[in-house]
């Protein structure tokens with residue numbers, strides 16, 4: 001199984017997990033706080049780092065915008 005990197009928007013923890021490819025984008029349980037909000041980081045190259053990461057995921061826009069980047073929603 002491939003290893004993916006995940007980041008928890010609640011506590012900011014970044015960790016990697018081995019998952020089947022079919023579940024790569026499903027939320028996973030955070031290793032630090034236990035919430036199931038951690039999202040896959042799409043790239044190891046210069047991930048977008050925000051102080052609290054509220055809803056933002058690297059390369060995937062956020063919950064508040066429908067396009068692929070957050071330039072349309074002000075984040």
Ligand SMILES: [Zn+2]
Pocket residue numbers: 008009010011012013030031032033034035
């Ligand atoms: Zn967490």
